[in-house]
Amino acid sequence: MKWLGLLFVPIVFVLSFCGRYSEVEVEAKNYVDSLTSVVEPIYKAANLAYWNATATGKQKYYDEYSRYELEMKRIFSSRKDFARIKSFKEDRRIKDPVLRRVFEVLYNDFLLNQADTTLLRRITELSTRVEKKFNTFRGEIDGKKVSMNEVKRILRTSNDTELRRKAWVASKQVGEVVVDDLLELVRLRNELACSLGFPDYYTLKLYVQEFKPGELDRLFDRLEEVTREPFARIKAEIDSILAARFGVEEEELRPYHYSDPFFQEAPNIYTISLDRYYKDANVAELVSGFYKSMGIDVQPIIERSDLYEREGKYPHAYCTNIDRKGDIRVMVNLKPTEQWVGTMLHELGHAIYEVYIDPTLPFFLRDPAHSFTTEAVAMFFGRLSKNPEWLREMLNLSEQETEKIRSVVEKTLTMEQLIFARWAQVMYRFEKALYKDPDADLNELWWDLVEKYQKVRRIDGRDKPDWATKIHICSYPVYYHNYMLGELLASQFLFTIMKEEGVDKIKDLRFAGNIKMGKYFVNRVFRPGKKYRWDRLVEYATGESLNPEYFVKQFCR
């Protein structure tokens, strides 16, 4: 990787900066510039290839994407560059805070790739193999193969307990198929972490995500404490409804009585469908009209985006910043339903974050502060499709209609958030234990946690790797907490805005036409990009550190 180490000092650069920067700072800045010139084009090409792949479903674009990904990994595994980055990072003569921050970020990006190349390759191969098994395996009901969609449909709608049990069991059959590879993958990841001086992979991953030791434990412990009672109440209510529906005692309820394989979503017992309010809406226009009313023009994003369903196209949704220079797009499959309005609000939340990041920051800092801060913004706006005030403002509903929606929707939202918060406890604590001791009795541990946090009883005598059926453990290791932190911060944003506008009740806060709210996000959340570490950004945006009390105030009544 000689070209990365090359030092070039353009004369113009020296003339304009030598007054402000010390000699070592000029050297450091030149190094960052040369690294940028190598990374930037590959970054852009990779994003474009992925965009084309998901837009068309064509294998040649997926292949192109993996080639660029590999190239990127090769760059970030350079030992020579890592050594330079490390020495710049530790050099106290570098005073410029932006420059110092660049090296913190680069250090973390390079660290994960500094292991033995054979080991890194084995990890990639193994996780690809497990993913492939996940994608191709079909569980069976009475000898007949069923898709996950079919399983989910049965769990959502069927009143036939025996069929439900079979469907649930079918959804867990993949566990036995992947468990050996998955455990091997966990051991290899631990080996990687140990080679870098960390006790296990879990600790390494939290380190590169810039969490201090113990910080997440404290947050999750607090959240466990405050959600315990309200969750128990809502869970008892759900159980009494389900027991009546299936004609069993509450103690007889088992995992297959709930409406999804992990009980991570709320059962549809109170929901009224909001779809009828959106059935005549042009979703793109509705959502872009909303953002515009806050002073944020999303039209250029929408023009570059891929909005509607097509054969071969990726069926889900995501947002991408192709070049960190303004080419920001969303991939969605809009339909006039509440779910797609929520998804469009969510993805455009990610998009506007990217749009307003200070363009004068170095390439490596033109990125959201943390994956959970951009998730928080997306969640803040994504929640609006179910917000009675927002519905009233956007669709001109009557006061009476709004009240009708409010009574049902508030309960649903509370239930959804509490159920997710308890499920996130299971994921958080399980993964931590998994990397600490992959040889423990994990089947047992999983159900101990599910019973404790989700209050779902295990099937008596069952000893299967049900934990291995959650694909995140393979594909997005030690990441799940970020979804929970996103929810916490979304609530903290809400109460910060209310406080600054002098509003006491959530229902009195205006969303549509609220220019102040738009400015709040642009200046206090988006603009700094990755210039501040996440904890500083949270303080900058809300005046205090990440605080679960606002989530509690909003959802745990």
Ligand SMILES: [Zn+2]
């Ligand atoms: Zn998101």
